[in-house]
Each structure stands twice: as C-alpha cells, then as structure tokens.
Amino acid sequence: MSSTISRLSTTPTLFQTHTPEASSTATLTATPTETATPTVTPTATATATAAPCTETTGTVENVSVPSETLGVPLPASIYLPACYTPSGNYPVLYLLHGQGMDDSYWISLGVTGIADLAINNGQTPFIMVFPFEERFLEDNSISKFPDAMVNDLIPWVDANYATCTEKVCRAIGGISRGGGWAIKLAMRHIDLFGTLGGHSYGLMFGDSNWVQKQLETHTIDDFPRIYLDRGDQDSLAPDIDYYFKVLMANGIRPEFHIYPGGHTRSYWRTHVQEYMDFYMDSWPEPIPQP
Numbered sequence: 001m002s003s004t005i006s007r008l009s010t011t012p013t014l015f016q017t018h019t020p021e022a023s024s025t026a027t028l029t030a031t032p033t034e035t036a037t038p039t040v041t042p043t044a045t046a047t048a049t050a051a052p053c054t055e056t057t058g059t060v061e062n063v064s065v066p067s068e069t070l071g072v073p074l075p076a077s078i079y080l081p082a083c084y085t086p087s088g089n090y091p092v093l094y095l096l097h098g099q100g101m102d103d104s105y106w107i108s109l110g111v112t113g114i115a116d117l118a119i120n121n122g123q124t125p126f127i128m129v130f131p132f133e134e135r136f137l138e139d140n141s142i143s144k145f146p147d148a149m150v151n152d153l154i155p156w157v158d159a160n161y162a163t164c165t166e167k168v169c170r171a172i173g174g175i176s177r178g179g180g181w182a183i184k185l186a187m188r189h190i191d192l193f194g195t196l197g198g199h200s201y202g203l204m205f206g207d208s209n210w211v212q213k214q215l216e217t218h219t220i221d222d223f224p225r226i227y228l229d230r231g232d233q234d235s236l237a238p239d240i241d242y243y244f245k246v247l248m249a250n251g252i253r254p255e256f257h258i259y260p261g262g263h264t265r266s267y268w269r270t271h272v273q274e275y276m277d278f279y280m281d282s283w284p285e286p287i288p289q290p
Contacts, residue, residue: 053083057116060107065156069148075132076153077103078161079112081125088162091126091169091283094149096133096178098200103132105175109265109272118276124283129157136177146185150192166194171279173197173227175268176236180204183243186224190214195282196224197275200231200263203239208246215250226254227278229271231261 058081064073081090097105111128119125131153133145158165172193174182179201186196187210214223226247230240244256255278261267 055082056120058082058084058112058119060112065153067148067152069144069151074148074153075103075134077107077130077132078157079107079115079128079130080161081119081127082116084125084127084162086162088125089164090162091124091171092157092161092163093126093128093279094154094170094172094182095128095130096172096174096181097130097136098174098176098178098202099136101136101175101178103130106130109269111272111276114273114276115280118280123280126280126283127157127161127163129153133178133181146181146188149181149185150189154192167191168194168282171195171197171224171282173199173275173279174201175199176263177202184210187211187214190218190222190224193224195227195279197227197278198240198243199229199268199271199275200234200236201228201240201243202236203243208243211246211250211252220251223252225278225282226252227257227275228254229257229259229274231263231267232258233260233262234267235263 058079061078061080063076063078065076067074084090095106095111097103106128107130115123115126115128131149133143135143135145138145154170157163163169170193172182172186173196174180176199179198180203182196183198183201184204186193228240228244230237234240244254247254257271257274259267259271261270
C-alpha cells in the first residue's frame with residue numbers, strides 16, 4: 001500500500017523594485033508562496049481467491065508401507081475422495097480381501113464408484129484403505145498380518161494422510177478370510193474401530209471367546225456397530241451363525257442378514273451397496289475439521 005504524501009514547494013513571486021530619487025537603490029526580496037501538492041490516494045490490492053474444486057471422482061494410490069512386523073513392506077491401495085486436502089480430517093474405512101484375492105478386489109466390486117456418488121450427494125468424504133495380504137494361504141494362527149495392520153499400517157496411514165483418528169472415525173470390514181481378520185481386529189482392539197463388517201466371514205479359532213473377554217473390562221456400548229451377512233448357500237454358514245449367536249447371548253445386537261446366494265463374487269457384488277451404506281452411515285454428519 002502506498003503512503004499518503006504531501007509536499008510543499010516554493011514558487012517565488014517577484015515584485016517590481018522601486019528606485020527612489022536621490023537615494024540608493026533598495027532591493028525588495030521575493031516572498032515565497034506555499035503551493036499544496038495533491039494527496040496520493042492508496043490503491044487497494046486485490047486478494048487472489050482459490051478456485052472451488054470441481055472434481056467428482058476420487059483417486060487410488062498404490063503404496064508400500066514399511067512393516068517391522070512382517071519384515072517386508074505391506075502393499076496397499078488407498079482411495080482418496082475428490083477434492084482431498086491435506087488439511088482435512090477424513091474418516092477411514094479399511095476393507096480386507098479374502099483368500100486368493102488382492103488389494104484390488106474391493107475396488108473391482110465397485111466401492112470407489114459408490115463412494116464417489118455418495119460424496120457428490122453430500123456424504124461426508126472419507127478415505128478407504130485396501131491392504132494386500134500376500135501370504136493369504138498362511139495358517140491364520142501364525143499369520144502376522146493382523147499385527148502388521150495395528151502396528152504398522154494404521155499408524156502409517158494416520159501419519160501420511162489427513163485422517164480423523166478417533167474411534168468413531170475408523171471402520172473395518174472384510175470378505176471371507178478378510179471378514180475373519182476384521183472380526184479378530186475389531187474384537188481384540190475394541191478401542192480402535194467404531195464400525196465392523198463381516199461378509200461371508202471365516203471365523204478364526206478362539207475369536208468368539210473375545211466377546212466375553214472384552215465384556216470383563218468394557219460395556220456393551222464400547223463395542224462397534226456390527227453388520228454380518230451370508231448367503232443361504234454359504235459353506236461357512238455354521239461358523240457365521242455361531243458367532244452371531246455368541247454376540248446375541250452377550251447382549252450385543254448386530255445387524256444380521258441371510259440373502260439368497262453362496263460364497264461367491266456375484267453374491268458380494270449384489271450386496272456391496274448395502275455394505276457401503278452401513279459403513280458410510282458411521283459418519284452421517286460432517287466430521288469437524290481441525
């Protein structure tokens with residue numbers, strides 16, 4: 001901004017000298033007259049305004065997360081919503097694939113398109129993380145994958161992306177073996193996840209016992225929101241139904257569905273919208289920004 005400037009200049013006005021008769025000549029000195037200089041008015045500087053984001057589709061990044069637990073990096077795909085900003089405060093949905101699948105499986109079922117459409121219609125924007133369990137044939141009793149999720153992946157995501165780290169902001173779900181991992185993680189780390197989904201899940205040995213173990217030190221209200229489902233022809237039906245009964249016997253009321261179908265891709269593709277609706281309902285209102 002330029003300053004206001006006033007200057008005084010001296011412009012001499014000359015007077016005629018008069019020479020009296022028979023006397024020495026006297027010289028009259030010119031008297032300066034003050035002349036005002038116009039005041040300079042400061043000009044306001046326009047402030048640039050960032051153009052509003054017009055993106056309508058999110059992006060997927062492929063990352064390799066350092067993992068001391070596994071001894072090798074943990075691969076993952078990460079969905080960032082349209083208009084993602086590092087200054088945001090985004091909820092995170094972790095989706096785990098089943099045996100014989102990889103981190104692209106959930107994406108192939110259409111979850112990114114579902115998220116894009118919902119966010120464009122006012123849903124709270126959120127991040128999705130799809131980890132790849134490379135050793136999906138390894139016996140679950142010795143697998144380090146769930147520990148790598150808790151010790152390495154989740155802290156890395158929170159450190160590298162603009163995430164909301166409160167329990168209510170974090171959801172986890174999975175298909176088949178991934179559903180079993182999701183249940184194990186949510187039940188053993190009850191303060192970590194606010195929402196849990198098990199879709200045609202493979203219940204892992206001893207996991208049903210964790211319900212009663214957690215109730216020794218927690219209340220029913222501390223448990224996450226839970227969605228369970230299976231097809232009426234699912235080969236894992238006995239284990240799935242058993243876990244549902246354990247929850248009910250301990251006063252926990254999950255949302256439980258039995259639909260037509262088997263343990264198949266077509267079954268999950270048919271119901272993926274319902275899965276996503278349940279997860280997204282975890283964040284019905286905009287998350288407060290930091």
